[in-house]
Amino acid sequence: MLSNFKINLKNIRKAMNKENIVENDISTHESEDVNEVANENNNIIEDEITSESYELIINDLKQKNEELQEKFLRLFSEFDNYKRRTAKEKMDIMNIAGENIIKSLINILDDFERAEKSINSSANIEAVMEGLNLITNKFKDFLSQNGVEPINSIGMPLDTDMHEAITQSPAPSEDMKGKVINEVQKGYLMNGKVIRFSKVIIGN
Structure with missing residues (x-):
């Protein structure tokens, strides 16, 4: 009879172990399900926030x-x-x-x-x-x-930026060769810019 009691006790322990294993499995699955649902909810919230x-x-x-x-x-x-x-x-x-x-x-x-x-x-x-x-x-x-000033030409060397030589004539002296010896029409500057060239005769 004692041996039967030991067998029953062993069976009870096995049954309890199986029950614990089942409960652990259920808890594990439930925990996984809860985590999965939570992750899905978080994703939905993130999508809504992102949108x-x-x-x-x-x-x-x-x-x-x-x-x-x-x-x-x-x-x-x-x-x-x-x-x-x-x-x-x-x-x-x-x-x-x-x-x-x-x-x-x-x-x-x-x-x-x-x-x-x-x-x-x-x-x-x-x-x-x-x-x-x-x-x-x-x-x-x-x-x-x-700002208008006349251009001084007589006795000055020919300057094509200011003078327009219309002809040449014998110079009255050696030092007047290549210089203006006569002015046919006076030229003018306005604020330093030529507005009319002097028409001159150059000595040669």
């Missing part, structure tokens, strides 16, 4: 793009207005400068007209010549005030 993030980024980029376009159009409009304004101001300055020049020339013309009347009515030639000299000097001063 929402992309949408937020895209919307943010669209908004920034619209802001940049508005800023560009505003700057372009301001620059276009600036160009028009500066062009108008430049034109106004040129017109004012032109008006001032014309006014000065009109004043000199008035002097010439008065001199012409004096020539016709005066017998004093010296007084008339003095008046003409005053007008000439006044006109030269006007040119000088506007």
